[in-house]
Amino acid sequence: MTRALLTLGMVVLSLCREVGGMALLGFYTFVNLLRGRFDAKELVRNLYKMGVVSVPIVSLTALFTGGTMVIQSGIFVQRFQAYGLLGWGTGYAVLREVGPILIGLMFSGRVGANNAADLGSMVVTEQVDGLRALAIEPIPYLIVPRVLAMMLAMFCLLVLGDAVAIGGGMLFGKLLLGVDYASFYASFVDAIKLWDVTVGLLKGTFFALMIALTSCHYGLSVKGGAVGVGQSVNDAVVAAALLIMVSDDIWTMVLR
Amino acid sequence: MIALDGIRKLHLDPVQPPVFDGISLRIAEGETCGLCGPGASGKSLLLKIICGLVRPEHGTVEVAGRDLGLASPDELRSIQSRIGYLFQNNALFDSMTVQENVAFPLRQRLRLGQEALDEQQILARVSESLRGVGLATHAAKMPSQLSGGQRKRVALARAVVARPPLLIYDEPTAGLDPVTTAKIYDLLGTEQKLTKSTTLIVSSDIDALRRFSDRMLMVYRGRLCYDGPSADMDESASPVVRQFVRGELEGPL
Numbered sequence: 001m002t003r004a005l006l007t008l009g010m011v012v013l014s015l016c017r018e019v020g021g022m023a024l025l026g027f028y029t030f031v032n033l034l035r036g037r038f039d040a041k042e043l044v045r046n047l048y049k050m051g052v053v054s055v056p057i058v059s060l061t062a063l064f065t066g067g068t069m070v071i072q073s074g075i076f077v078q079r080f081q082a083y084g085l086l087g088w089g090t091g092y093a094v095l096r097e098v099g100p101i102l103i104g105l106m107f108s109g110r111v112g113a114n115n116a117a118d119l120g121s122m123v124v125t126e127q128v129d130g131l132r133a134l135a136i137e138p139i140p141y142l143i144v145p146r147v148l149a150m151m152l153a154m155f156c157l158l159v160l161g162d163a164v165a166i167g168g169g170m171l172f173g174k175l176l177l178g179v180d181y182a183s184f185y186a187s188f189v190d191a192i193k194l195w196d197v198t199v200g201l202l203k204g205t206f207f208a209l210m211i212a213l214t215s216c217h218y219g220l221s222v223k224g225g226a227v228g229v230g231q232s233v234n235d236a237v238v239a240a241a242l243l244i245m246v247s248d249d250i251w252t253m254v255l256r
Numbered sequence: 257m258i259a260l261d262g263i264r265k266l267h268l269d270p271v272q273p274p275v276f277d278g279i280s281l282r283i284a285e286g287e288t289c290g291l292c293g294p295g296a297s298g299k300s301l302l303l304k305i306i307c308g309l310v311r312p313e314h315g316t317v318e319v320a321g322r323d324l325g326l327a328s329p330d331e332l333r334s335i336q337s338r339i340g341y342l343f344q345n346n347a348l349f350d351s352m353t354v355q356e357n358v359a360f361p362l363r364q365r366l367r368l369g370q371e372a373l374d375e376q377q378i379l380a381r382v383s384e385s386l387r388g389v390g391l392a393t394h395a396a397k398m399p400s401q402l403s404g405g406q407r408k409r410v411a412l413a414r415a416v417v418a419r420p421p422l423l424i425y426d427e428p429t430a431g432l433d434p435v436t437t438a439k440i441y442d443l444l445g446t447e448q449k450l451t452k453s454t455t456l457i458v459s460s461d462i463d464a465l466r467r468f469s470d471r472m473l474m475v476y477r478g479r480l481c482y483d484g485p486s487a488d489m490d491e492s493a494s495p496v497v498r499q500f501v502r503g504e505l506e507g508p509l
Contacts, residue, residue: 045351121350130347132309134364135333 066168119219
């Protein structure tokens, strides 16, 4: 019983430490961002590294996501002859749910993991101490540009990913179900509202904030050399995935 | 230049005894001090405390007459920008070229208003510094393209490029072959003669360290167990110091 309580206590304390650490990092990032204290050169470098380089993988994911939506809904579309709803169904699912979540998870696996590893390596090779010894604060120099870059990159990637996914849906709809492009497009434009696009973009950008904070927090708290870096990457990806799913539920309830 | 009074720093594991338990020392301007001690005795930590990167739980740290514990963030940054620090792992920034790494302290001092150099003068100073460590032709390379010894020399060039009044070297020759080690110490000596900076150096190469330093300090079990001339270390009254210096197997260590 004592052992169980001790374990429970340690888990709760550890959870509080991680959540508190992320909240504090978020607070300092926000304060520095408001004061305009961040390194613009680092922002541009990270935008390229996190955004531009992610375009091919996000596009490919989005293309097949659109296709999957069509394949999944195809059986019902054919059964009920509801070809006119294909554009709406694909668009609604992609824009509001599947797009932000899948692109978010892909972004977390590629960019979040890389960011945690990058910061973790900087910690174990004393580069972060090196910055501080040169009188440079790590948050404005390292963290704010990364958080901002991830949010901006994710927003742009979502716009691109949504467009590619809808295009993929159109293509697969034509190839697999014989739904012509005009019919798909008309159904999409008639039923999808700007709000649906906005909800998806809001969610995705918030997911990027979660990915940024988890990866920066776990990256900066690395201890124990290369093994510690591996552990921090693992923790960052798991925490980001969990936060994406939990916050998605909350956003979905709030933005119905 | 440096004054530590009653420094106490607790271990991360509360069961372990404190890393430092009342360390006090004074290092005068222009002095060259070697800091040694067995592994995990806290030598690198002491350097980080002096540089204001780590705060002790008790005691005061004064650098250039300013108490780091009472300094505002801006004052602390101002003090830190006057310290050249060569880290044990070099701490070269992976995303920057050799030239950008070496220019970084100068650009930072320029940003803080402590340097009146323009970009051309910064590049000239960087070239001069890289020539000094024999790496003038490597300016455009990334740190990952260099060998261990070359990286150490770049880190040295970066530490001294702004000609700071206080230089801290943490294991400048760790893992290097004897020839490269001799070259590094030669560079450190040249730099010291040129700038007359106060120098604090940690090294496991005890012989080279004693040759280089006027004064030796040794930490053991959280306390300073030797503080005196390098030449007198062999004859220290402490059996710990004698055993450490002579590298004997038998003894209290």
